[in-house]
Amino acid sequence: MNRHVISFPIEGSRFNYRVAAIIVVDGHVLVCREDDDPYTMLPGGRVELGEPSRLSLEREIAEELAMPAAIGPLVATSESFYRREDQDFHELGFFYRAELTGQGPNGQSPWLVRQDEGHDLSFHWVPLAGAALEGFNLLPAWLPAFLRDLPAGPVHIVDEAR
Secondary structure, eight states, X not given: OOOOBSEEEETTEEEEEEEEEEOEETTEEEEEEETTXXXXXXXXXXXXXXOOHHHHHHHHHHHHHSSOOEEEEEEEEEEEEEEETTEEEEEEEEEEEEEOXXXXXXXXXXXXXXXXXXXXXXXXXXXXXXXXXXXXXXXXXXXXXXXXXXXXXXXXXXXEEO
16 A cells, blocks of 8 residues: 655645654653754654544654654644745644653763664754753744643644744
């Protein structure tokens, strides 16, 4: 069976449907840098056609980190509009709490380095306190403040960053 990620170009722009894990342990959040990108993101990836978002996140974590994750409740949905590498993006995001049983910060940075689909992925546990998340250039830009004060229930965020 063919797999089709929900990401496609439209007249010079790109649409993405992405899921991400909010994994917080001991006041640190897990972030990922792909290759030598100048930014980091939460672990996760693109949803495949016909795949529920929660299942997609389980699959992405297993592929990227080679370990199972317990996917928790939906924390946020987002509509992000941004420009990168001379292309406009429209991205729908689903953000879930998640746990990696028995895993957490150990003082090493990166904590884990893996290969996925030809890319080097470096995972870092970054303190929520202070300006470390901003130093890692965690995107979307609204995430650092959001992660420091997670809502009690799901919220919807619209972010215009073009």
